[in-house]
Amino acid sequence: MTQHVLFVCKTCAFSKDDRHYLEQPGGAHLLNQLSAAYEDWPLHAEFVLQAVECLSACNRSCAIVLAAPHKTTLMFGDLPPLESAAAILELSEQYFASTDGVVPWKERPEILKKGILARIPPLPG
Numbered sequence: 211m212t213q214h215v216l217f218v219c220k221t222c223a224f225s226k227d228d229r230h231y232l233e234q235p236g237g238a239h240l241l242n243q244l245s246a247a248y249e250d251w252p253l254h255a256e257f258v259l260q261a262v263e264c265l266s267a268c269n270r271s272c273a274i275v276l277a278a279p280h281k282t283t284l285m286f287g288d289l290p291p292l293e294s295a296a297a298i299l300e301l302s303e304q305y306f307a308s309t310d311g312v313v314p315w316k317e318r319p320e321i322l323k324k325g326i327l328a329r330i331p332p333l334p335g
């Protein structure tokens with residue numbers, strides 16, 4: 211099975227006004243929530259949960275990326291750190307099930323219908 215990756219920026223700001231909440235950046239909260247849900251997630255063996263320092267979407271925090279060989283890479287921002295984990299995992303399941311990595315707008319979880327920042331075609335070949 212082709213390996214899929216969910217990149218999560220762990221340093222994104224908590225909100226436009228506050229970089230930290232309870233002494234942690236928003237990205238760390240999002241990563242904690244995803245990590246807590248990951249073990250029981252049916253696809254955890256198929257997806258690497260990869261924390262990164264920055265995705266260059268710092269003014270659109272929190273930010274994530276879904277990527278896999280031969281699939282379109284999807285990048286999302288504007289994700290509330292404490293309310294997005296379940297929707298991100300749902301989108302990841304849709305991404306995994308798709309043949310090309312494209313998840314139609316109307317099928318995406320509500321919180322991910324906006325905030326798409328990039329849709330990058332797969333490498334040729």
Ligand code: FES
Binds near residue numbers: 220221222264268
């Ligand atoms: S700090 Fe998260 S994208 Fe830059």
